[in-house]
Amino acid sequence: MITRRLLSFLFISYLRIATTTAQECSADDATCSSSSSTPDTTTNQEQCKDTHDNCSFWAKQGECDANPNYMHIFCPISCNTCPEPRQASTLEALLLIEVSKYGKSQKVEGKDAVKTLEVIERTVDYMKNVVFKGGVDLSEDIVVECTNKEELCAFWAAIGECEANPGYMKLKCAPSCQTCDMIDINKRCPPLTDDVVPALLPGGLNAMFERIVATAPGNNTDLEIAPGMTNYSVVIHSRPAPVEGEAVIDQKLDLEQPPWLITFNNFLTDEECEQLIILGHKSEYARSKDVGDLQADGSYDSVVSTSRTSENAWCSYQKKCRSEEVPQMIHERIAMITGIKANHSEDFQILKYEPGQFYRRHHDYIELQADRQCGPRVLTFFLYLNDVEEGGATNFPLLDIAVKPKKGQAVLWPSVLNSDPKAKDYRTDHEAQDVIKGIKFGANAWLHLYDYMAASEMGCT
Incomplete structure (x- = not known):
């Protein structure tokens, strides 16, 4: 229902357009045709088509019901959800023109068209009468940044995504969610309070590794294997010297x-490896990217780098991949082994390296996260999902150690120091060496000092 105030505004806009209509006249026959910018009253409905090659496959896997917000829009033929043609009123068309001033033009189609238009009406009112009239205290940079970054922002807001997926929506669809103030990272992400307990305290890293080695079921045949655990064994490739008596916490000694x-060894079963590879295809592999420049909303851009040529797919919570049985079980297995809760881990980044692909020397520690709500990455748990015919080792040049891919194997290393879990340990630089023959599949689990999932939900990572 369009409010009287907005109706008046749109009517005035309509009159302004109508009275400035240009006339194009022919000198030959003295006829004139209007070139008015008055919008067509037909909705901007593109030809109904699937927009991804995997739509049919995903639909057969039940994704139309499991992930309707994506599938019904981008795979309408496979999901049988092509919208019925609808005729928009002139005022609705003007409303769409007005909302396009605040970011991308918005799509209004399908059974939620009325709800979507209501969101658009509220968006225009919010931007005109709150954001641009000083109703909230925003810097000029934030006002400029507050735009709808996607054409489906209004639709997503209409079906509840501002509440269901706030970390993304409140930043990328801020006008539709009426959250321009949340673009300011200092407001969105206040410092953690003193009562928040980190995953590791000074001295805790060495103690954790000692415990992992001592309790590996494959190294201790008398230990009972816990539910959800495999009969894995641990091989030590590098370690600090054992300490007799009370350990001294000192960075120089570190x-x-x-x-x-x-x-x-035997960290994953064959079935678990195969399922993660399938989930990678389902989540769609794309060119891997590195962290880029700082954005106005406090996030960092991602950039394609010549030093990294692999492809990856995120087994994310938003895509409901993380909550599937196998990923959830593996996250919990890692949590049991490390003693760090599963919500401290990022979603699995599932990787695919084809012949000639690589990731040159780098470190997993991201400096900007050290003082954010998630804290820095403290551990990398890397999973090998298949055997590779030749190449593809994980090489640690400063340690002179290279771990060859082996199906079901995992490798664990720290990104921080035992004496200070916020300080980077530069010695664990590593690289994914070129795959020479075959394809390499793997998965990263990065564990953070604090609750990563809670921080990610609010866009605070």
């Missing part, structure tokens, strides 16, 4: 000793 690096 750097005088080698860092931890261990592998787990």
